[in-house]
Amino acid sequence: MNVGLVLGVVTVALVGIFATTASPRQRNGVVLAWLFPGLGHFYLGERKRGLVLGGMIVATFLVGMILADFRNISPFDRHPTWGIAHAFGGLMSGLAALLTKGLLISRENPFYNVGCLYSGVATLLNILAMVDVWDLAGAKAKEPAEDAPEMAAAGTEATS
Amino acid sequence: MTLFQSILLFLPLCFVICFFSTAMRKRDLGEVTRGSLRLFAYMTLTIVAVCLVLHLAMEWLLAD
Numbered sequence: 758m759n760v761g762l763v764l765g766v767v768t769v770a771l772v773g774i775f776a777t778t779a780s781p782r783q784r785n786g787v788v789l790a791w792l793f794p795g796l797g798h799f800y801l802g803e804r805k806r807g808l809v810l811g812g813m814i815v816a817t818f819l820v821g822m823i824l825a826d827f828r829n830i831s832p833f834d835r836h837p838t839w840g841i842a843h844a845f846g847g848l849m850s851g852l853a854a855l856l857t858k859g860l861l862i863s864r865e866n867p868f869y870n871v872g873c874l875y876s877g878v879a880t881l882l883n884i885l886a887m888v889d890v891w892d893l894a895g896a897k898a899k900e901p902a903e904d905a906p907e908m909a910a911a912g913t914e915a916t917s
Numbered sequence: 918m919t920l921f922q923s924i925l926l927f928l929p930l931c932f933v934i935c936f937f938s939t940a941m942r943k944r945d946l947g948e949v950t951r952g953s954l955r956l957f958a959y960m961t962l963t964i965v966a967v968c969l970v971l972h973l974a975m976e977w978l979l980a981d
Contacts, residue, residue, distance in 0.1 A: 809946060810937070817933050824926075867918045871926050878930060885937045892941075 764841070783894040790890040792847045794883050797890035801897065810886050817879035818849060825872025828862055830854045835862075839877050845887075846880035931964075932957050 779787070782801070790797025795811015798804070822829060830853040832840025843850040862869075932953070939953040 805946060806940075810940060813933055813936065817930070820929075868926075871918075875930060878934065882933065882937050885941060889941060 779891070780894065780898055782898060783891050786890040786894045787887050790883070790887040791845065793849060794846070794886055797887065798893070801890065801893050803893060806889075810889070814846075814879050814883050814886060815849065817882070818846065818853075818876050821872045821875025821877070821879060822853060822857075823872070824868040824875060826860075826862075826864075826866055826869070827857045828860050829869065829873045829876055830857055836873065839873055842877040843880050845883045847883070850880055928961070931960060935960060 775787070776784070786797040786800050788797075789800050793811070794814035795807035798807025798810065829836065829839070830843060830850060832843055832850075832854060836843075843854070846853075866872075935957040936949065936953040939956055940949045943949045943952060
């Protein structure tokens with residue numbers, strides 16, 4: 758069976774589940790986290806967490822690119838399999854692929870595969886960051902407002 | 918690539934993975950850092966120990 762077809766069907770099913778079950782806050786947060794690492798946390802007001810997690814993902818991704826002489830983000834030519842992982846990097850991966858499109862491998866680089874691993878792991882870690890945004894958005898929705906107990910108490914006093 | 922270079926490249930990536938796996942369970946960043954450092958130490962020690970055992974086992978097997 759065609760692997761691409763299976764992946765496509767699974768992706769469409771997951772996106773469908775995501776679109777129908779997520780709250781607007783979760784949906785926006787996860788989409789922003791996918792677009793750029795850390796952006797989803799910023800959207801939820803978790804600036805420090807977004808800065809740390811997003812910074813780590815971007816730094817790991819860049820270190821991987823430096824190790825591989827900026828030639829490892831090539832989803833359509835050299836690394837279609839890593840390209841699946843890079844898809845989770847959103848704009849970061851897209852921009853990197855676009856900017857390094859014309860570069861050719863002209864020398865033997867012993868760190869090339871390590872660079873591929875670093876960048877691939879960085880974009881896969883963005884999935885965890887997206888899951889974290891989903892969890893945080895869900896938890897924030899369940900948290901009662903800070904002044905809710907006081908308001909409830911005031912309400913009971915007024916009625917008695 | 919030398920063994921030293923391999924170890925040098927393995928450690929930061931291992932730490933980042935440990936950090937993220939800890940961050941999924943904890944909200945406070947200070948707690949995440951402490952937890953990830955602990956996990957990083959355990960993970961590195963485990964990998965080094967397993968590698969050492971495998972190395973010794975292979976050496977013993979290939980000695981004959």
